[in-house]
Amino acid sequence: MGGELVMLFSVEPKTTRRDLYDREVELDELRNSVLRGGDKLIAVYGIRRIGKTSLVRAFLSDLLQPYVLVDVRQIYFIDGNVNVGNLVRHILNGFREFIERGERLWESLKDALRGISWVRVGAGGIEVRLTRRSRIDLAGLFNAIDEWCWRNSTRFILVFDEAQYMRFSNVRYDGVLAWAYDNLSNITFIVTGSEVGVLRDFLRIDDPEAPLYGRYIREIYVDRFSREVSLDFLRRGFTELGINVNVGELDEVYDKLDGIVGWLTLYGYLRGGIDKLSTGRPWTRYSVMVLSW
């Protein structure tokens, strides 16, 4: 990981601050909100391909605090629903990253979870183990994490990327979040969403009947790059590849793609022939998307 060279036009979400272009304002907002404000619930909104996942991952990579990011959209598409068992399995899987972050942290986290009856803590990892009498209890898991944070004077950041998919579940997660908001002081939840309306509908922030009603949610919007920033982004990416691209072309790209960093990245990726550099990567899915603009 660490030392690997990531190009500006690489198509995976960026995962470190170093690889992320700009987004200083949004990173500051996240830092202030989580570290200084101790906010409990943060919503990151932005249309498809605008760079939400990259922003949040880059933010997390700089943290000293422990965190887990769960890709809820992936759970939905792979498992067909976001039932509590699926969600919990992915959260526990996310704990694996702690092994890389240090022995002490990992050991103390395992200790903290040993008390939960439906969790099995083994040498290799942490798993769900259900018996006929136990059932998965999300609140119990969050409580254990919260207490562990309290003992270690830290804060845990739990990210639900594309959280609007949490509505496809046997559990009312907005209720769980409201409960966590009221009862846990050491966990910050970050939810992201591509469709502002759908995420807001899921959280039902403005609905007096809804569990989260009246709770403060910090809302962060990830926006398109301006023309100037987009052109600079493209120029830098092409410089990195040693390719000369004339201004006319860059202007046209901006006019077509409208400052959406994911599309700019993809343009650079294909135009720069990166797909041909990296062997055997399937890229047809992306080329189809590009051909359709």
Ligand SMILES: Nc1ncnc2c1ncn2[C@@H]1O[C@H](COP(=O)(O)OP(=O)(O)OP(=O)(O)O)[C@@H](O)[C@H]1O
């Ligand atoms: N600030 C940035 N600097 C460089 N590349 C970026 C930046 N933000 C996003 N990208 C690139 O743009 C593409 C889309 O980014 P990302 O997956 O983070 O967006 P997203 O909003 O989460 O998309 P989706 O809605 O599809 O989940 C990726 O190729 C990523 O590498």
Ligand SMILES: [Mg+2]
């Ligand atoms: Mg994303």
